[in-house]
Amino acid sequence: MRPPQIxxxxxxVLALLVWPTALAPRRLKQLAFAIWLAGGVVLxxxxxxRLSAARSAGAGVxxxxxxxLAAGAAKSVLILVATSRRNIARLDALPGPMRPIRVYDARxxxxxxxxxxxxxGLNLGWIPxxxxxRGGVNIAIGTALILSSFTYISHG
Numbered sequence: 001m002r003p004p005q006i007x008x009x010x011x012x013v014l015a016l017l018v019w020p021t022a023l024a025p026r027r028l029k030q031l032a033f034a035i036w037l038a039g040g041v042v043l044x045x046x047x048x049x050r051l052s053a054a055r056s057a058g059a060g061v062x063x064x065x066x067x068x069l070a071a072g073a074a075k076s077v078l079i080l081v082a083t084s085r086r087n088i089a090r091l092d093a094l095p096g097p098m099r100p101i102r103v104y105d106a107r108x109x110x111x112x113x114x115x116x117x118x119x120x121g122l123n124l125g126w127i128p129x130x131x132x133x134r135g136g137v138n139i140a141i142g143t144a145l146i147l148s149s150f151t152y153i154s155h156g
């Protein structure tokens with residue numbers, strides 16, 4: 001069994017807090033895209049590792065992968081694209097360069113913190129789900145983040 005991974009999001013937040021320069025709204029949108037995309041890629045990779053480890057579950061692995069992708073696509077379209085658009089509008093309304101921690105508002109940071117806590121719970125096994133279910137949840141959240149991250153490119 002592999003040792004648990006250390007969550008990187010707290011380190012990202014710390015880096016944004018101590019970053020010494022202000023960024024223009026356009027750069028903040030690029031940063032928002034990069035963080036959203038990176039989070040999605042990390043979570044999808046965790047999901048794929050879990051599903052690969054549970055490959056003896058046979059059809060259950062494929063079902064978890066399919067449901068995870070479908071749920072992630074739905075969450076992206078129904079929830080996270082709107083969240084990204086609201087953040088883009090907020091960033092466009094900024095009066096000028098801001099500290100990088102302003103890349104998201106307090107509400108978004110709260111949601112990111114909650115999603116990070118769920119991911120940590122899944123990765124450390126604190127949330128009692130099977131390996132297949134944990135992999136499917138990671139795929140779903142990661143897919144939603146990846147797909148919705150491109151809103152920052154298309155509307156930025």
